[in-house]
Amino acid sequence: MHMIIFGCGYSGAAIAQAAISAGATAVGTARTDDKAGALETQGMRGMVFDGTMLSEAMIAELAKATHLVQSIPPGADGDPLLQLVGGQLRELCPKLAWIGYLSTVGVYGDQGGGWVDEDTPCHPKLGRSQERVDAETAWLAEGKAAGLPVAVLRLAGIYGPGRNAFVNLAKGSARRIVKKDQVFNRIRVEDIAGATLFLAEATQGGVFNITDDEPAPPQDVISRAASLMGVEPPPEQAFETADMTPMARSFYSSNKKVSNRRIGELGYRFRFPEYRKSLEELWSTGRWKG
Secondary structure (H helix, E strand, C coil): CEEEEECCCHHHHHHHHHHHHCCCEEEEEECCHHHHHHHHCCCCEEEECCCCCCCHHHHHHHHHCCEEEECCCCECCECHHHHHHCCCHHHHCCCCCEEEEEEEHHHHCCCCCCEECCCCCCCCCCHHHHHHHHHHHHHHHHHHHHCCCEEEEEECEEEECCECHHHHHHHCCCCEEECCCCCECEEEHHHHHHHHHHHHHCCCCEEEEECCCCCECHHHHHHHHHHHHCCCCCCEEECCCCCCCHHHHHHCCCCCEECCHHHHHCCCCCCCCCHHHHHHHHHHHCHHHC
């Protein structure tokens, strides 16, 4: 397996590490030379890709790729990578066997706290979520036209080493915002990597929710982390009166419980299916610091 990951940030780097550990080679892209250089220290080849053109070196890597992961978010003009490779996948990537597109459970929109699965129609309220739906549709169509399986991975709220409630508590930025009946799903970054590699190795296409088993109120996660740290949790703040940025407030406009049934039926087992044991592992191992 020769995997190329476009937009190799927090999740992409975890995917690359999982692939390398399984014996694959991996290439990750970043927007700057410095960030591409940092990827080199993680065992992969780092390359610069700013979304506007394919360099000769990038075209050479695409020719070798057997698996491609797209993690760069779309914009108002669509998916930046697809704008460059659309209609040319077979020509540019003759060895390609599978494509993974990292999306978000935000595409379901508000479901009034009800359960959703991969068959639930998408009703995104926010512009960026609609852009994700459009990009999903475009990648699935591109894969069909090229005769390639495309796996759309809809990710829940991402956390893991270096990005978690412990870090926020240590920095003093953790908040317990309380909105009646509000819940969120979460996903450990290691499970994003594991699920991606699982689908890639099986060359499995389709739509998959990559999420834990336990949608829970966000304030409960902060409280549990504070208990493990042995510190007082921050005071609860009512959502209606809390001082929040428009972006932060927008996340609370969608309330749903997300099922991961489909990938489970294929045989994938999440390492961290619920937040309590996941937080305990992060704290006890010291890996919460990153």
